[in-house]
Amino acid sequence: MPALSGFLWLISYWLIGEVVIHFTALPISSGVIGMLLLCATLAVRGRVPNSIAAAAQPLIALLAMLIMPGVVGVFFIIGELAGQWTAILIALVLVRYSAW
Numbered sequence: 001m002p003a004l005s006g007f008l009w010l011i012s013y014w015l016i017g018e019v020v021i022h023f024t025a026l027p028i029s030s031g032v033i034g035m036l037l038l039c040a041t042l043a044v045r046g047r048v049p050n051s052i053a054a055a056a057q058p059l060i061a062l063l064a065m066l067i068m069p070g071v072v073g074v075f076f077i078i079g080e081l082a083g084q085w086t087a088i089l090i091a092l093v094l095v096r097y098s099a100w
Contacts, residue, residue, distance in 0.1 A: 006055025013038040 017034030020026070026033070042048055059066070074081075081088065
């Protein structure tokens with residue numbers, strides 16, 4: 001039963017992200033906004049509740065499958081990225097060697 005409670009927390013933060021995106025028209029995924037809000041909440045609390053940890057463990061195991069549609073989608077817009085390889089490579093190098 002803790003996993004069900006954890007999933008409800010995760011879905012609630014995702015829905016809060018949807019509301020934020022709806023009212024602010026930010027060009028960011030609602031899932032990203034929701035997870036940032038969840039991260040802030042957990043940082044303030046200072047710990048991760050067992051229910052959220054129980055819900056997150058199966059999702060971590062499926063992470064590669066959850067990311068795959070976005071990775072495949074890049075192949076459909078590769079023509080639009082053709083003139084931006086220098087910027088993409090610089091960004092990847094900076095992210096790889098940044099301090100954080």
